[in-house]
Amino acid sequence: MSDERTPDSPSGDDDHGGTAVRREGPLFGVLAEFDTPGELIDAARKVRAAGYTEFDCYSPFPVHGIDEAMGIRRTILPVIIFLGGFAGTVGGLVLQWWCNAYNWPWNISGKPAWSIPANVPIGFETTILLAVFTSFFGMWIANKLPQVWHPFFRAERFNHITDDAFLIGIEVRDRRFDGEATPKLLADAGAISVERVHFDPSPAVRVMPKWITAFIVASTAFALIPFAVAAKARTSHSTEPHIHIFPDMDFQPKYKSDQAMDLFGDGRENRGEIAGTVARGSLDADDLFFRGIEHAPDGDSWTTKFPARLTINDQLMKRGKNRFEIYCTPCHGYDGRGMGAVPTRVAAGGGAWQARNLVDAGNPVVIHMPNGQLFNTISNGYNTMMGYAAQIPHADRWAIVLYVRALQRSQNAGLDDVPADHRSGMQMPEAPQ
Amino acid sequence: MSTADATMDSHHAEAGKAREAFRAVTRDVAWVAEAPRPHKAWLAALAVSLVLLAIGLYSIYVLVTTGIGVWGNSNTVCWAWDITNFVWWIGIGHAGTLISAVLYLTRQTWRVSINRSAEAMTIFAVMCAGLFPLLHTGRPWFAWWMIPHPNDMQMWPQFRSPLMWDVFAVTTYMLTSILFWYMGMVPDLATFRDRCAARGDKLRAIIYGAVALGWRGSARQWHRYERAYLILAGLATPLVFSVHSVVSFDFATSQLPGWHTTIFPPYFVAGAIFSGFAMVFTLLIPARHLFNLKHIIKDEHVEAACKIMLATGMMVGLAYATEFFIAWYSGNMFEGFTFINRAFGPFWWAYFLMVGCNVLVPQAFWFKKVRRTPIAIFCLCLLINVGMWFERFVIIATSLARSFLPAQWSYYTPTRYDVGLFIGTLGLFFTLFLLFFRYAPVIAISEVKGAMPEAHAGKKHQP
Numbered sequence: 031m032s033d034e035r036t037p038d039s040p041s042g043d044d045d046h047g048g049t050a051v052r053r054e055g056p057l058f059g060v061l062a063e064f065d066t067p068g069e070l071i072d073a074a075r076k077v078r079a080a081g082y083t084e085f086d087c088y089s090p091f092p093v094h095g096i097d098e099a100m101g102i103r104r105t106i107l108p109v110i111i112f113l114g115g116f117a118g119t120v121g122g123l124v125l126q127w128w129c130n131a132y133n134w135p136w137n138i139s140g141k142p143a144w145s146i147p148a149n150v151p152i153g154f155e156t157t158i159l160l161a162v163f164t165s166f167f168g169m170w171i172a173n174k175l176p177q178v179w180h181p182f183f184r185a186e187r188f189n190h191i192t193d194d195a196f197l198i199g200i201e202v203r204d205r206r207f208d209g210e211a212t213p214k215l216l217a218d219a220g221a222i223s224v225e226r227v228h229f230d231p232s233p234a235v236r237v238m239p240k241w242i243t244a245f246i247v248a249s250t251a252f253a254l255i256p257f258a259v260a261a262k263a264r265t266s267h268s269t270e271p272h273i274h275i276f277p278d279m280d281f282q283p284k285y286k287s288d289q290a291m292d293l294f295g296d297g298r299e300n301r302g303e304i305a306g307t308v309a310r311g312s313l314d315a316d317d318l319f320f321r322g323i324e325h326a327p328d329g330d331s332w333t334t335k336f337p338a339r340l341t342i343n344d345q346l347m348k349r350g351k352n353r354f355e356i357y358c359t360p361c362h363g364y365d366g367r368g369m370g371a372v373p374t375r376v377a378a379g380g381g382a383w384q385a386r387n388l389v390d391a392g393n394p395v396v397i398h399m400p401n402g403q404l405f406n407t408i409s410n411g412y413n414t415m416m417g418y419a420a421q422i423p424h425a426d427r428w429a430i431v432l433y434v435r436a437l438q439r440s441q442n443a444g445l446d447d448v449p450a451d452h453r454s455g456m457q458m459p460e461a462p463q
Numbered sequence: 464m465s466t467a468d469a470t471m472d473s474h475h476a477e478a479g480k481a482r483e484a485f486r487a488v489t490r491d492v493a494w495v496a497e498a499p500r501p502h503k504a505w506l507a508a509l510a511v512s513l514v515l516l517a518i519g520l521y522s523i524y525v526l527v528t529t530g531i532g533v534w535g536n537s538n539t540v541c542w543a544w545d546i547t548n549f550v551w552w553i554g555i556g557h558a559g560t561l562i563s564a565v566l567y568l569t570r571q572t573w574r575v576s577i578n579r580s581a582e583a584m585t586i587f588a589v590m591c592a593g594l595f596p597l598l599h600t601g602r603p604w605f606a607w608w609m610i611p612h613p614n615d616m617q618m619w620p621q622f623r624s625p626l627m628w629d630v631f632a633v634t635t636y637m638l639t640s641i642l643f644w645y646m647g648m649v650p651d652l653a654t655f656r657d658r659c660a661a662r663g664d665k666l667r668a669i670i671y672g673a674v675a676l677g678w679r680g681s682a683r684q685w686h687r688y689e690r691a692y693l694i695l696a697g698l699a700t701p702l703v704f705s706v707h708s709v710v711s712f713d714f715a716t717s718q719l720p721g722w723h724t725t726i727f728p729p730y731f732v733a734g735a736i737f738s739g740f741a742m743v744f745t746l747l748i749p750a751r752h753l754f755n756l757k758h759i760i761k762d763e764h765v766e767a768a769c770k771i772m773l774a775t776g777m778m779v780g781l782a783y784a785t786e787f788f789i790a791w792y793s794g795n796m797f798e799g800f801t802f803i804n805r806a807f808g809p810f811w812w813a814y815f816l817m818v819g820c821n822v823l824v825p826q827a828f829w830f831k832k833v834r835r836t837p838i839a840i841f842c843l844c845l846l847i848n849v850g851m852w853f854e855r856f857v858i859i860a861t862s863l864a865r866s867f868l869p870a871q872w873s874y875y876t877p878t879r880y881d882v883g884l885f886i887g888t889l890g891l892f893f894t895l896f897l898l899f900f901r902y903a904p905v906i907a908i909s910e911v912k913g914a915m916p917e918a919h920a921g922k923k924h925q926p
Contacts, residue, residue, distance in 0.1 A: 065478035068921025074682075090485060090654075091913035092685035095922070105687045111694050129611055129619035138623060148623040151709055155631040158702045159638065162695060166642040169691035173684045176676035183677075189661060191680045192654035192909075194485040199681075272615070276604045 055229030055236075057209070058181040059201035061188060062216035062224045067093040070196040073219035074099040077198060080215055084204035088182075088191040107168055114164025115157045122156030123149060179236070185227045199227075320424055321409075322402030332402030340428055350433030353426045357418060361385035366437040385415075388434055389441040397438050404431045474921075481917035488759070488915070492651075492906045493658055495754050501901055504753055512893035519887010522880045523598065531601045533880040540863045540875040545599045546713075547855040548885050551738065552592035552892075553633065553710055554731070554851065557703050558739020559585025560640060563647070564699035567692075573767055575910040576760040579651075580750070580896075581743050582644040583903070587895040588742070589637045591888035596629070598884070625712040632709040639702055643695050646688075651904035653678035680909075707735045714858065720801040721862030724789065730782035737775035737821070738851035740768050741844040746896060748841045750905075759906055762835060769834040772847065776825030779854070783818065801862060809874055810861040813853050820850020 064070045067089065074087050078101050087096055096102075130136055131144035141148075170176070182188045182199055191197055198221075200212050213224045229236060274280060285291055291299040314320040319337040323330050336342055355364065363370040366388035373384040388396045396404070408427045411417035422430070445453060501509075526533055536543050559581035566574035597603045609630045611620050620627050652675040659668035678684070711727035744765065751760040790802040806814050824846045827833045834840070860875045899905065912918060 065475070066481055066921025067918060069478075071922065086679075087682040088680050089682065089685070090489075090680060091650075091909040091918060092689050093682070093918070096682045097686050100682055102683055102686050105690050107687055107690050108694060111691075115698075125611060126622040130622050134617065134619055136619075136621065138621065141623065145623070151625075151628040151705070151712070152622055152631045154705055155628075155635040155702075155709075158698050158705075159631075159635040161698050162635075162639045162642055165691045165694045165698070166646060169646070169687050170676065172687045175678065175684075176673075178672055178677035180677060180679060182679065189657040192650065192657045192678075193489045194482040276602075278602065278605075 053231040055231045055233075057202050058227050058229050059199050059207075060213050060216065060224055060226050061182060061185050061197050061199045062213075062219070062221035063187055064196045064198070064220060065222055067096075067196055069220050070198065071095050071099045073198055073216065073221065076219045077200065077215065081206050082200055082204050082212075084207075085198060085200040088188070088195070088197040088199060090192055090194060090196075093196070105172060107165070107172055110168050111161050111164045114168070115161030118157040118160030119153055121160070122153040125156070126152060179238075181229050182227055184230065185225055187223065187225060188227075318402075319428075322400075322405035324402065332400035332406065334400045334402070336401060336428060336432065340425060342432065346429050347432055347436060349426065350429030350431070350436075353422060354430050354433045354437075357422060358430065361415070362388055365389070365441055366434065367441070386412075389438045391442045396434075397442075401431050401435075404434060477920060481920035484915060484917045485912050488911050489654055489658070489908055491756070491759065492904055492908050492911075493655060495900065495905065496655060496902055497658065497662075502753060505897060505901060509894065509897045512890045512897060515886050515890025516894050517887075517890070518883050519890055522883030522887055523594075525880055526598060526884065527603065531599070533878060535875055535877045535881055537873055537875070539866070539871050539873040540860055542599075542859050542863060543875050544856075544877050544881040544885060545595045547852065547859050548888065549592050549595035549599075550710055550731075550855045550859075551852050552588045552595075552888065553636075554707065554735035554738045554855075555742040555848075556585040556588035556592065556636070556640070556739065557707060557732070557735035558743050559583070559588070560636075560643075560699050560703040561736055561739065562743065563643065564696040564703065567696045568700060571767075572914040573761075573764045575907050575914050576756075576764050577743060577747060577768075578910070579644075579647065579907045580747060580900075580905050581739075582640065582647065583896065583899045583905075584739075584743060584746060585640045586637070586644055587892045587899075588739075589633065589640060590895070591892050593633060593637065594884075594888060594891075596626075625709065625716050628709045629713060632706045636702060636706045639695075639699055643699055646692060646695065647907060647910075648904060649675055649678050650680060650688075650909040651907060653680065654908055655904060704732055707732045719862050719866060720795070720797040721805065721858065724786065726782060726785055726789070730779070730785075733775050733778035733782065734821075734851060734854060737772060737779055737825075738848060740772050740775070741847035741851070744768055744840060745844045745848060748837050748844070750900060752837070754900070754905075756906065759911060765837070765840060766831075766834045769828045769840060772844075773825050773828040776821060776828075776847070780818075780822035783822065797867065801865065804865045805857060805861045808861060808865060810857060810864070813857050813861070817850050817853040817857050820846045821854060824850065 062073070064073055070087055070089065070093060074085075074096060077085050078099065085100075087093070087100060089096070126149045127144050135143040137143070187195055188197065188199075198216060198219075200207060200216070206212075213226070216224050285299040287300060289299040290297055294301070316337070316339075317323045317325065318333055318335075319339060322333055324333040324335075340346060358366075359370050361370045361372050362368055362385050363373075367390070368385040368387040370385060376383045386396065387393070391397065399407075405427055407415070408422065408430060409417055409419040418427070439447070445456065448456060534543070534545065536545070562574050562581040563578040563585075567578070597606055600606065608618070609620055609627065620630075652671050656668055656671035656675045659665075659671055708728035708731065711731035714722035715724060715727040717723060747760060748765070751757050787802050790798040793799075824843055827839070827843055833843070864875055865872055
C-alpha cells in the first residue's frame with residue numbers, strides 16, 4: 031500500500047504526511063478496503079450493527095448477499111415501472127381511439143373505426159416503450175446519476191472499484207461518525223487499509239462548472255423555440271403561404287396555363303392554335319351534314335333537304351322526338367308553340383315572354399325556314415337562344431329538325447291530311463289559335 | 464507459526480488469486496480499446512467496410528435524387544430486395560435481444576461472454592433494417608408523418624394498418640435495445656474511465672467518464688441497477704417476439720396466397736432467432752480469434768449456440784413443410800398453385816438455395832466434431848445467413864411475381880442500386896461493429912466477474 035493514511039494513525043496529519051504536501055478541504059468520509067467479497071459482506075454487517083446508516087459498499091460487480099447484510103430495502107422501482115407501463119397501455123389505446131375513432135373517424139374498407147384487436151399491437155408496443163423508459167430513467171434518478179463529482183472519486187483506491195477492489199465508505203454526515211472510532215471499527219472488521227477522503231479544497235470544484243449550467247440553460251431555451259413558434263402561429267393570423275421545408279413537387283419550375291412569360295412577343299405563356307388548325311378526326315368537310323349548307327354554282331344556300339348519310343325513318347323520328355323533348359321543350363313546349371315550362375313560369379310571375387312558336391301557321395317563318403337554317407339555329411342559337419352544338423351531336427340535331435317538321439305538319443293538319451279510309455266518323459277540332 | 468497464521472496466509476493467497484482473476488478479466492477486455500495501434504486485421508476490415516458503406520451511400524444518393532424507379536421493383540413485384548433486406552436485418556437483430564434477455568431470465572451464465580456484442584449487433588442490425596422501409600417510401604423526408612402529431616393536414620396515422628404497427632414495433636425495439644445495451648455497458652464504461660484516468664489519458668477519461676454517468680458501483684446502486692436490468696430483460700423478451708410477429712403481419716394480414724397464413728408469426732420468430740445466432744457467430748468467431756478472447760468466449764458457449772441453431776433450423780424446416788401441407792390440405796387452388804410455383808416456378812433456384820441452407824446445412828450440428836470446429840461453424844453460419852436472406856426473398860418475390868391474374872405475372876431482377884444498397888448496409892453494419900469492438904467494452908466485464916467462482920471468495924457459506 032502506498033497509502034500513508036493507515037488505521038495506525040487515524041488522526042494523523044493528512045495535510046503534511048508523506049512527501050507530497052496536499053491541501054485538503056473538509057472531511058467527507060472514510061474508505062476502507064477489503065480483500066474479498068466475503069469479507070466485505072461481513073464488514074458491512076458489522077458497520078450496520080454499529081448503527082451506521084450513511085454508508086455504502088463499493089464493488090466491481092453486484093456482490094450477492096450484500097443487500098441483506100447492509101439492510102437495503104427492496105427498491106420501489108418495479109412499482110413505478112408498472113405504473114409507467116400501465117400509462118403506456120392507456121396512452122397508446124387512447125391515442126389510437128382519439129385519432130382514428132374520435133377526432134377523425136376514418137372508414138377503411140367499412141371496418142369499425144375502433145376495434146380492440148386492430149389496436150392491440152400498438153397498445154402493446156407503447157406499454158413496453160413507456161415501461162422501458164421508466165426503468166431506464168427511473169434507475170438513474172433513483173441512483174442519483176449522473177453524478178460525476180462524487181468526493182470519493184478523489185481517493186486513488188476508489189478508482190479500482192471497477193476493477194478488483196471491495197470498499198466500504200462511511201460518510202461524515204452519519205450521526206455516529208467519529209474521526210477515530212469509525213476508522214477503528216473498519217480496521218477491526220478486517221480492512222486492509224483505511225483512508226480519509228476530503229472534499230476538494232477549492233469550493234469551485236464542488237459546484238457544477240458554470241459552462242455546464244450555461245449550456246443546459248441555453249439548450250433548454252433553444253429547445254423551446256420551436257414550441258414558441260408553433261404557439262405563436264396558433265394564436266395569430268398570417269396571409270403568407272406555409273413554410274415549405276421540403277417543397278417536394280408543390281413548386282415546379284414550369285409554366286402553367288395563363289401565366290405571363292417573356293419568351294413570346296405577346297408576353298403570354300399560352301400559345302393559341304395556328305389559324306386553320308384542325309384536330310385529327312375533326313375535319314368535318316361535309317358542309318351539308320355539319321353546317322346545313324349546300325354548294326351550288328350560283329352561290330351557297332341553306333339546304334332544304336336532309337343529309338344523304340341519314341336514313342329518314344321511324345327510328346330517326348323517334349330519336350328526334352326524344353331529343354326535342356329533352357332540349358327544346360323547356361322553352362318551346364311539347365307542341366312547339368313556344369309556351370314551355372320557362373315561359374309559363376314567366377307568365378305566372380307576371381311577366382310576358384314566350385319562345386318562338388315553331389308551328390305558327392299565321393306567321394309561318396319557321397315553317398318556311400329551310401332545313402339547313404333550322405339546323406344552323408339549333409347549332410349556333412338565335413337571339414336569346416343559345417347554340418346547342420356542344421350538347422347535341424350533328425345527327426341528333428338533324429333528327430330534331432325532322433321532328434320539328436313533323437310537329438309543324440301535325441299541329442296544322444286538316445282533314446286532307448287524313449287518309450281517305452280513316453276520314454269517316456272524324457270531327458274537326460276547333461281551329462288552333 | 465501458529466495455525467491461525469497459517470490460515471491467514473492461505474486466506475491471503477486465496478484473496479490474492481481472486482483479485483488477480485478479476486484484474487485479468489478487466490485487462491483482457493480492455494486491452495483491445497487500450498492498444499495504441501489497432502490490429503492490422505481490424506484496419507483492413509474497417510477499410511473494406513468503409514468501401515462498402517460508400518457504395519451504399521452512393522446508392523442512397525442516386526435513389527433519393529432519382530426515385531424508386533432505380534430499383535428493380537415493378538407494379539407486380541412491388542416489394543422486393545428492400546423488404547427482404549428489412550426483414551432479414553430485423554431478424555438478425557433478434558438473436559441479440561434473445562441472448563441478452565431470454566438467457567438472462569433463464570440464468571444461463573454462458574451468455575455473459577457474448578451478450579454485449581450480441582446487443583450491439585441488434586442495434587446495428589435494426590439501424591440497417593430501418594433504412595429500407597424509410598427509403599422505400601420514396602420520400603424519406605416525410606417519414607415524420609408516421610408520428611402522430613397535430614398538423615395542418617388534418618391527418619392522423621392509420622393505426623389499424625400493420626405497416627403502422629411496424630413503425631411502433633421497430634421504433635420501440637430500437638429504443639429498448641439501445642437503452643438495454645447502454646444500461647448494461649455503464650459499469651464497464653466506468654471501468655474504462657478509471658483505467659484511462661490511471662494511465663493519465665485525460666481526454667478518454669473525460670469521454671468515458673461522461674458516458675459512465677459517474678457510476679460508483681455502490682451496493683445501493685447495484686441493487687436498483689440489477690432490479691431495473693432484470694425488468695428490462697423481462698420487457699425485452701415479449702418485445703422481441705412481438706416485433707417479428709408484427710413484421711410477419713405485414714404479410715399475413717394481406718390476401719396474397721403465400722402470405723395470407725396464420726403460421727407466419729411463430730415461423731418468422733423462429734427464423735429470426737436462427738439467423739440472428741448465425742450472424743452473432745459469423746462475427747464472434749473471427750473476433751475471439753483476433754482479440755484473444757477464447758478463454759472468455761469459450762468453446763462450450765459456441766457449442767450451446769450451435770445447438771440452438773440446430774433446433775431453430777428444424778423449426779424453420781417444419782414451417783416450410785407445414786406451408787406445403789396446408790396448401791394441399793386447404794384445397795385452395797391459389798394456395799396450391801403458389802407453393803408448386805414457389806418450388807418449381809421461375810424462382811425454383813432461390814427456393815432450393817433456401818431449403819439447402821436453412822434445413823440441410825444445420826443438420827451438420829448434430830456432430831460434436833462440427834460444433835467444436837470454429838472454421839466449420841463460421842462457414843455454416845455464413846450459409847445460414849444466405850439461406851435466411853433467400854427465405855425472405857422467396858416469400859416476398861415469388862408470391863408477388865405470380866399473383867391471381869396471369870396478366871400481371873412478371874419476373875424480378877435487381878438493379879445495381881438494389882445490390883449497392885444491400886452491400887451498403889453490410890458496410891454500415893460492419894463499420895459500426897468494428898468501431899464498437901475497438902472503442903467499447905465488448906464483453907460485459909462486471910457480469911463476467913459476477914459469474915466467476917472467485918465472486919464468492921471469502922464467503923463463510925459458499926453458495
